[in-house]
Amino acid sequence: MLDVRRLRVLLAVAEHGGIAAAARALTFTPPAVSQHIAALERQVGMLLVDRSGRTARLTAAGHRLAGHARQVLAGLEAAEADLASLDGDLRGTLAVGTIATLGRTLLPAALTTLRTTAPDVDLRIEECEPEDSLPALARGDLDVVLAGEYGLTPQRPQAHIDRIDLFTEPLLIAIACDHPLRGPDVDLAQLRDERWIAPAAGSSCETMLQRICALAGFEPHVVAHSGDFTVAAALVSAGHGITLLPAIATPPTLEDATGVKLLGVHQPGIHRTLYAAIRQGTRQHPLVNCVLNALTTSAERFPASHRETCPVSRGA
Numbered sequence: 001m002l003d004v005r006r007l008r009v010l011l012a013v014a015e016h017g018g019i020a021a022a023a024r025a026l027t028f029t030p031p032a033v034s035q036h037i038a039a040l041e042r043q044v045g046m047l048l049v050d051r052s053g054r055t056a057r058l059t060a061a062g063h064r065l066a067g068h069a070r071q072v073l074a075g076l077e078a079a080e081a082d083l084a085s086l087d088g089d090l091r092g093t094l095a096v097g098t099i100a101t102l103g104r105t106l107l108p109a110a111l112t113t114l115r116t117t118a119p120d121v122d123l124r125i126e127e128c129e130p131e132d133s134l135p136a137l138a139r140g141d142l143d144v145v146l147a148g149e150y151g152l153t154p155q156r157p158q159a160h161i162d163r164i165d166l167f168t169e170p171l172l173i174a175i176a177c178d179h180p181l182r183g184p185d186v187d188l189a190q191l192r193d194e195r196w197i198a199p200a201a202g203s204s205c206e207t208m209l210q211r212i213c214a215l216a217g218f219e220p221h222v223v224a225h226s227g228d229f230t231v232a233a234a235l236v237s238a239g240h241g242i243t244l245l246p247a248i249a250t251p252p253t254l255e256d257a258t259g260v261k262l263l264g265v266h267q268p269g270i271h272r273t274l275y276a277a278i279r280q281g282t283r284q285h286p287l288v289n290c291v292l293n294a295l296t297t298s299a300e301r302f303p304a305s306h307r308e309t310c311p312v313s314r315g316a
Contacts, residue, residue, distance in 0.1 A: 002040070002043060002044075002072075003039070003040075003043075004072070004073070004076065004140075005036070005139075005140075006036045006037075006039055006040045007040075007065075007069040007072060007073065008026075008069070008073065008138070008139060008140065009022065009026065009028075009033055009036040009037065009040075010036075010037060010040060010048065010058075010062065010065060010066055010069055011066050011069045011070060011073070012025050012026050012033075012138070013033065013037065013049065013056070013058060013062075013066075014058055014062070014063065014066035015159040015160075016159070017055070017057075018055040018056050018057065019033045019034055019037070019049070019056045020055075025135055025138065025158075026135050026138060026139055027131075027132060027135040027136070037049050040065070044061070044065065046059075046061045047059050047061065047062075048061055048062035048065060049062055050062075074280075074281050077279065077281045077282050077285070078281065078284070080285060081282070081284045081285035081286065081288075089120065090118040090120060090121055090286055090287060090290055091120035091121065092120075092121060092122070092287050093121075093122045093123070093124055094121070094122075094123055094124070094143040094144060094287050094288065094291060095123075095124045095126070095141065095142045095143050095144075096123050096124065096125050096126070096142065096143065096144045096145070096146065096291070097125075097126045097127075097128045097132075097133030097136060097137070097142045097144070097145045097146070097147075098125060098126070098127060098128070098133075098145070098146040098147075099127070099128075099129060099130070099133075099146060099147055099148055100127055100228075100229075101148075101229065101246060101248050101249050102146040102147075102148075102248075102274060103125070103127050103146075105248050105302075106146065106166070106248075106274070106295065106298050106299060106302070107125070107146065107295075109298035109301065110291070110294040110295045110297075110298045111123065111294075113294040113297055113298060114290070114291070114294050117290065117293075117294065118287075118290050118294075121287055121290060121291070123291070126142070129147075129203070130145070130147040130148070130149075130155070130204075133145040133147060133277075134147065134158055134161065134277060137161065137277055137278070137279060138158065138159075138160070138161065138279070140279075143278070143279075143282065143287075143288060144276060144277070144278055144288060144291055144292070145276065145277040145278075146274070146275075146276055146277075146295070147274075147275060147277060148246075148272045148273065148274045148275070149204070149272065149273045149275065150171075150204050150205050150207070150208040150271075150272050151171075151208060151212075151268075151269035151270055151271045151272070151273075152207075152208050152211045152212060152269045153204045153205075153207045153208045153211070155204075158277075160279060160280045161277050161278070161279060161280065162277065162278050162279070162280050162282075162283065163275050163276070163277050164275060164276045164277070164278070164292060164296070165273055165274075165275045166274045166275055166276060166295065166296060166299040167273075167274055167299050167302060168271050168272070168273045168274070169246055169247040169248055169271060169272055169274065170246075170247050170264065170265075170270065170271050171244045171245065171246055171247070171265070171270045171271060171272060172244070172245050172246075172247060172250060172262045172263060172264060172265070173186060173191070173242060173243075173244065173245075173262070173263040173264075173265055174232070174233055174236045174242060174243050174244070174245045174250075174260045174261070174262055174263075175236065175242045175260065175261050175263065176236055176237060176238075176239050176242075176259065176260060176261070177237075177259045177260060177261055178239075179242075179261065181261075181263065183261065183263040183264070184263060184264055185263060185264040185265065185266055186263050186264070186265060186266070187216070187265075187266050187267070188212060188213060188215075188216035188265060188266075188267050189216045189217060189218070191213075191216075191242065192213075192216070192217070192218035193221075194220075194221070194241065194242050195221055195222075195223045195240065195241035195242070196209070196220040196221060196222050196223065196241055196242060196243065197222075197223065197224045197225075197226060197232045197235045197236060197240060197241045197242065197243040198220065198222045198224065198225050198226075198243075199225070199226070199227060199232075199244070200225055200226065200227030201225045203227060205244070205272075206225070208269075208270075209244060212267060212269060212270055215267070215269075216267065223240065223241050224240060224241060226243075229245050229246070229249040230249075232245065233245065233260055236260050237259040237260050244270075245262070246272050248274075248302070250262055274299075276292055276295050276296075278292070
């Protein structure tokens, strides 16, 4: 019997164009991908990947088996959805990956809704960044992912992943309360001489900061990196620099509690789109659909000050 996990790996090689690309998409090492493929080749008794060139490519047999893999995996998703809805009751467990800000805000509100509408649905929640959660979703280790995409750093659409946009929020400039800037809005060019507390090194948020500053004609003077918005706000309050904060990471009490001021930014592109992601075909699964409905309902209840647009759905 062919192993489903190995079929997912073969499909990733087919869709991403090689072993190295598949490894990046699945957050595996290239040797691990090669081992899965080699195990499949031993099972079927023929070569599935041509390794003679600089980039490994599927053979004719590999393409044939990848086609069957698509059908098999789609069939398994359909079978799970069919069985889950057999008796009309919503019960079972889903694995959810979420970024921290949505884990503190949107997800708890959705859980409150689920306790009323589907009390027998249990969510197993993991906090993780999109770089880890989206590959885990593709591998089948997660069922729903909550993530964000920053302006000026669009993400490459993931094969066989559907994306449901929840809302778009502005990013704000946090400065110390005694900073001479008054606001309520600023131009980025006014901040060229500031010390910046940047997002986590290598993150898409940091990439956005570098790009928006470049468009404003300067390179930010970075004096700290932090992936925790609470830590960044504390450093701002201490006068160490200024930072970017997403709107949902700025509760109404933030300015009073931490001694920071929040300013809007005139330039376009300084925003974040928050979304849910699922594997294609799983929207029909009653548990997945129930969780998505709870998430979209919670998103619609968010304060207007935290949203730039109404919720919208799109496939990716």
